[in-house]
Amino acid sequence: MWPYTNCDVVVDDNGVGFRYSFSALKDRHTAVEVNYTDPQNGWQTSTELVEDPEAILRYGRNLLKMDAFGCTSRGQAHRAGLWVIKTELLETQTVDFTLGSQGLRHTPGDIIEICDNDYAGTLTGGRVLSIDAATRTLTLDREVTLPETGTSAVNLINGSGKPVSVAITAHPAPDRIQVSTLPDGVETYGVWGLSLPSLRRRLFRCVSVRENTDGTFAITAVQHVPEKEAIVDNGARFEPQSGTLNSVIPPAVQHLTVEVSAADGQYLAQVKWDTPRVVKGVRFSLRLTSGSGQDSRLVTTAITADTEHRF
Incomplete structure (x- = not known):
């Protein structure tokens, strides 16, 4: 099961590597x-x-x-x-992307894994910068965040060119991980992909590999749910886990602070807050009132995509 990350794909003029579409x-x-x-x-x-x-x-x-x-x-x-x-x-999702020579790592019908940092809302794939075989420690090309509970794993490419999944035993630095075993033949600048307990692995079945005139390969793959056979044959119950930390549900506002200061006889209010998760395209509606209870009155309103605003 070959993993593909943002480091593998060719981005288009809009800076997009993986392009998704859904069934009607x-x-x-x-x-x-x-x-x-x-x-x-x-x-x-x-x-x-x-x-x-x-x-x-x-x-x-x-x-x-x-x-x-x-x-x-x-x-x-x-x-x-x-x-x-x-x-x-x-299986409602289709992905299209373009690769270099790694497009030959699989053929139509093979199951591949997509480690898309943008879709996942966290860093799930990249390249290995250095390897310490004595301590089984890998230095990654970016900082990653691992959950405090559950078992995390990393997919690496061994000397035979096959992906191998190994458990992560320690996280000594933001850009370093320690693994239970180091697969034979793992090389620097090889591909890595994280498997996190909080995210479902995003598996796809390749339906076509097309060679372009510039030597790249265009890949089309459809979503693959391995539990489908058990659902159909054995009546298994299946609640699909999300493959992204991004959410369409508006996030709760937390750590709200207001600092009031006076300048030139007027009062200025600096409001700051944050959210526990990222939701793309969300905007916040603010209302500034004076007084309290039945005596309160609306002073002004504002809408912003930032997590701070000054009245």
């Missing part, structure tokens, strides 16, 4: 009618209805009609319909 809502079916050859019906065509009640409540009933070619079992027809539903509901 109309393409996410919540019910399927599967036609199959039924031996219990004189080898005539029967129809098996497969539905996802939870998805219907969320998205509405979106019906797909399909033929299961060569299917002579009702159970097999049910599985085919359920597989389509779970595929369309769980």
Whole structure:
């Protein structure tokens, strides 16, 4: 499972390396009618209805009609319909990116891992700057933040050119990590990718590798959910973990401070605050009032994307 990081991809004119797209809502079916050859019906065509009640409540009933070619079992027809539903509901993301010669590290059908710092909202991949074999310590090309609880791992490339996952045992400095074992053949400037307990590994299945005229390779891959087979065959419950620390939920404001000062007979109020997590595109609405309770009155308002403002 080869990891690709921001250090591997060729950025476009807009400074974007990984480009994402999502399936349309109309393409996410919540019910399927599967036609199959039924031996219990004189080898005539029967129809098996497969539905996802939870998805219907969320998205509405979106019906797909399909033929299961060569299917002579009702159970097999049910599985085919359920597989389509779970595929369309769980694997909704597509990624496109461009690589140098590393585009030949995988072929269509292979599972790859995307370690995109921008999408994750934290640093999850880069290059190894130096290796201390005696202490099994790696110096990375950037500072990383590891959670205080849970087990973190790092994916490295061994001497055979294969990715190997090893546990992180210590974090002696912001840009250094100590691993449980050092894979044979790990070299400086090799790729590393973090696996954090707070983030889901972002796996994709490569569908195409196209060579460009400038010697680069254009990659297209679709989201891969390895739990899908257990969901379809065994009825496993699956609550997908987020692959990013960024959130669409507005963050709570914390550490709010107000400093009031007088200048030229007027009062100035400097307001500062922060948030526990980053949400792109969020803006804060501020209201300055005087007095308290029923005697309070609105003085002015402001909207800002910064975490400080002066009234």
